[in-house]
Amino acid sequence: MRFAFDKMHGLGNDFVVIDARGRDVPITAARARAIADRQTGIGCDQLILLESADGADLRMRIFNADGGEVEQCGNALRCVAQLTGARRIDTAGGLVKAGADEAGITIDMGAPRFGWEDIPLAYALDTASLPVGWDGLEQGAAVNVGNPHIVFFVPRLEAIDIERLGPTIEHDPLFPERVNVNIAEVTGPASLTLRVWERGAGLTRACGTGACATAVAAIRRGLVQWPVTVSLPGGDLRVDWAPGESIRMTGPAAHVFSGEAELEAFG
Numbered sequence: 001m002r003f004a005f006d007k008m009h010g011l012g013n014d015f016v017v018i019d020a021r022g023r024d025v026p027i028t029a030a031r032a033r034a035i036a037d038r039q040t041g042i043g044c045d046q047l048i049l050l051e052s053a054d055g056a057d058l059r060m061r062i063f064n065a066d067g068g069e070v071e072q073c074g075n076a077l078r079c080v081a082q083l084t085g086a087r088r089i090d091t092a093g094g095l096v097k098a099g100a101d102e103a104g105i106t107i108d109m110g111a112p113r114f115g116w117e118d119i120p121l122a123y124a125l126d127t128a129s130l131p132v133g134w135d136g137l138e139q140g141a142a143v144n145v146g147n148p149h150i151v152f153f154v155p156r157l158e159a160i161d162i163e164r165l166g167p168t169i170e171h172d173p174l175f176p177e178r179v180n181v182n183i184a185e186v187t188g189p190a191s192l193t194l195r196v197w198e199r200g201a202g203l204t205r206a207c208g209t210g211a212c213a214t215a216v217a218a219i220r221r222g223l224v225q226w227p228v229t230v231s232l233p234g235g236d237l238r239v240d241w242a243p244g245e246s247i248r249m250t251g252p253a254a255h256v257f258s259g260e261a262e263l264e265a266f267g
């Protein structure tokens with residue numbers, strides 16, 4: 001079966017987007033992994049599958065490069081809003097709203113959740129400052145912004161070996177659904193630099209939900225004021241949030257090319 005796709009990215013976090021509205025494009029974990037493979041597939045951090053939805057313009061399903069289906073992806077939301085014009089997007093992490101203006105695409109991501117069962121953690125702990133550590137990374141803040149994140153604030157980002165610590169923390173039994181690992185440095189009263197080890201994808205150039213989780217954790221700790229500029233290796237995102245409100249994330253989305261492929265080539 002032949003399928004059409006669009007290659008897109010948000011600040012270098014790249015996606016293969018398949019529009020399966022009105023036709024069945026059966027995606028298994030093995031197929032998602034094969035499509036995402038950068039040597040033998042099309043190559044992406046996440047495969048995005050669009051389906052029809054009731055009560056929303058469309059449903060967006062997200063498969064990490066390791067084939068696992070997950071709940072939310074901030075950068076893909078901006079790409080899908082730009083590609084399709086959708087303004088109400090249903091995801092496994094909740095219904096989100098999108099808008100566009102000269103500043104870029106803005107996504108209303110909904111309210112963050114902080115309960116230990118919401119992250120989820122394996123057992124009750126204070127999510128504002130987890131009393132556990134990994135090789136000097138301590139007092140992490142756990143936040144669910146549609147998907148699970150842990151955020152560490154460090155004095156010097158370059159001093160941290162995220163490629164060594166990221167996978168260890170991602171797979172720690174404290175996180176029964178694994179976790180996205182964010183390491184941030186506060187660079188000003190409303191600015192942060194951030195690197196993210198993504199669950200199921202590894203080190204990416206940007207992570208939209210990671211930027212949201214990190215900005216929220218920093219505001220909650222009184223480290224920065226909103227709106228926050230979050231600088232990632234791929235560029236900047238703006239995050240607005242006040243306690244009790246929804247998170248709003250603004251940034252770019254880019255279309256790279258369109259293509260077609262045979263589904264059977266991927267298993």
Ligand SMILES: N[C@@H](CCC[C@H](N)C(=O)O)C(=O)O
Pocket residue numbers: 013045046062064070071072073074075076147148180198199200201204206207208209210
């Ligand atoms: N790149 C994404 C997040 C993708 C999903 C994440 N790796 C997870 O497993 O939750 C973003 O821009 O938010």
